[in-house]
Amino acid sequence: MIVKPRWSVQLRAVVRKEIRQTVRDRRIMFMLIVAPLLQTVVFGFAVDFQFDHVPTLVVDHDASAQSRQHVHRLLADGTLRDAGHATELGEVQRRLQTGDAAAALVLPAGLARDLAAQRPAEVQVILDGGDSNRAVVVAGAASRYFGETAETLVKERMAARGIASPPLIRATPRIWFNPSLKTPPFMIPGVMTILLVITTTLVTAMGLAREREMGTLEQVLVTPIRPLFLLVGKMTPFLVIGCFDVLLVLTAGVWIFGVPIHGSLALVATGTVLYVLCTLGIGLLISTVSRTQQQAFLAGFLFAMPAILLSGVMTPIRAMPTWLQVVTYFNPVRYYIEVLRAVLLKGAGLVDIWWRLLALLGFGLALLTIASLRFRKRVA
């Protein structure tokens, strides 16, 4: 009768073999280390939702000193940029169509005369709605400027009539946590989240599918090693690589993009380990339902895209319809990104986020249990 080695020996043997195998494949290592850095840098620089210098056409039918002054002042704060003049609407339409301007400001003929005679005047802003985000920003900038102008006009007119200028309400903004409203501090935690799905879920799913394709899994299974240890051994390198990637991206984020660390790094680490348990569990689950690497990849993608889009990484959850907001409670990605942003940007402590960590733990354990049960059944 064969004497089975002790569990610790079994486990150590598998982990050592898996780590060696992963480290030996230079290209995989390259992909797991260089790719995250590259993604961080591209993401950090490319994704900037702070719109400024939006190219704007000026259609000044009035051509008075006053209309020129309005244009000048509106462009002064840097949100809009002068993209040249146009004289008629057909030209505006064409240039918005080709995309070399994103908005147009139309000042009607007789603007200065109407204002002087205290007749109501109207300016127009024409927007390219193709990019709805940018359209909102331009509309906001124009409304704010002309709103202020209108207020000033009211005050001036009342003063001219000898009426004491009425008091206004002023709301002074005070912005917490990210005062300059920069995008990278918000997006870099998102990069960490997305990256872990790709490196852990996809790589695990495809790695196991590949072993199944090549038949090496069956070979290992006839050895006295128990399937559970085999699984733990297979996942350990990716758990380590995942945590390392998070550290790498966070460091790059802090150095290059000024991502703040207001909270405790121990909380970030705890959250990361719990989250990686979830992503590994999903990867394992996918590998049990797919026979080829191609299937594993597609299934992984079919999971990853919705999970990322419905997590609040890119767009706010509150902007989703209510039924979809309910769905997001079943998405582990949501809890991790909330933990990261709350801890890093807002300095949240355990009291603020404990239930999210608990949710991650629950999902991780449930997923891993289901996946290993399925794995064992398939093997048997």
Added chain:
Amino acid sequence: MASKEVMHIRRDPRTLYMALAMPVVMLLIFGFGVSFDMDRIPLVVLDGDRTVASRSLVRAVSAGHEFVVAADSDEPTALRMIRRGQALAALAIPAGYQRELAIGRDGEVQLIVDGADGVVANQILSKIDGLVRAESLRRIDVAAEPPLQVKVFTLFNPEARSALFMVPGLAVYLLAIAAVLLTALTVSGEWERGSMEQLFASPVGRLEIVLGKLLPYLGLGMLQLLLVVAVGAMIFDVPIRGSVALLFFVGFLFLAGMLGQGLFISVVARSQLVATQAGALSSLLPSLLLSGMLVPIENMPRILQALSSIIPARYFVHAMRGIMLKGSNLSILWTDLVALVIFALAILALATARFRRRLA
């Protein structure tokens, strides 16, 4: 050759279903879930005045659908709620607000905003700004009409619906995935298993092998494009204001380039795992981030703008948005077409050259 590859795909229906389900699932999620426009933003009220005037201001801010009062409390509570994500902003009205207004001085209030998400913070700032200004003018009670008004017209997408903005971009993204990754995976899978060498031992010519590998995926990609456009039109009312034929022709050119890129990756990568990562890095990431699909290109630093000019997705996104939303025709889009043709020819030539060298 092509029919052999078609048989391969058909024999593996799970892959085919997934490849076809993916566009539909993603389109539904994008259409319903991806929106930046918030309403019912939770707001904490810090009313230190508790007078008629302060309550009137709170009512003015929370009466519409933009804001809901999440709590009426003090600053530490507001901080805690914002930190936990239960509120996104706080409106602080100082004691003496009504008295100041009564003696003719401006009423100063503070708006505290969670700046973590800049897009949302900007929305909150401009929404509050409008509401407070309206309340301000209501108090002054000026003769009905304001002296100067601004009227905003939005061309191409008057309701500013995210779906219209996203669907053309999404089509690009899906085609990039399908073409680059599926091709890269299949072909590198053949290298892995050694069946590619077997093929070369057969009397089939190399060009036939390359074409045979690519054609079925070209078909699959066109099918996906059709699905995305059809579902987008049916469920989200995404218009096609330009020519449908032009749309599919541009799609065809883009697919050809992406397939070439997939082939090139497979020749270089050898293993499917590496091919996935390389494909994700060289096609998914740039297609998502540098194509102008999510963020406009002119908003990027110069280097990335230059980099984006060699990414075919950029031209395809521009062309798709042009055809679907703006009704652009060939006279506007010809530069995009030329760029796509150049990329497709270059990458296919490169891939075939590497392919041949690898065999020699």
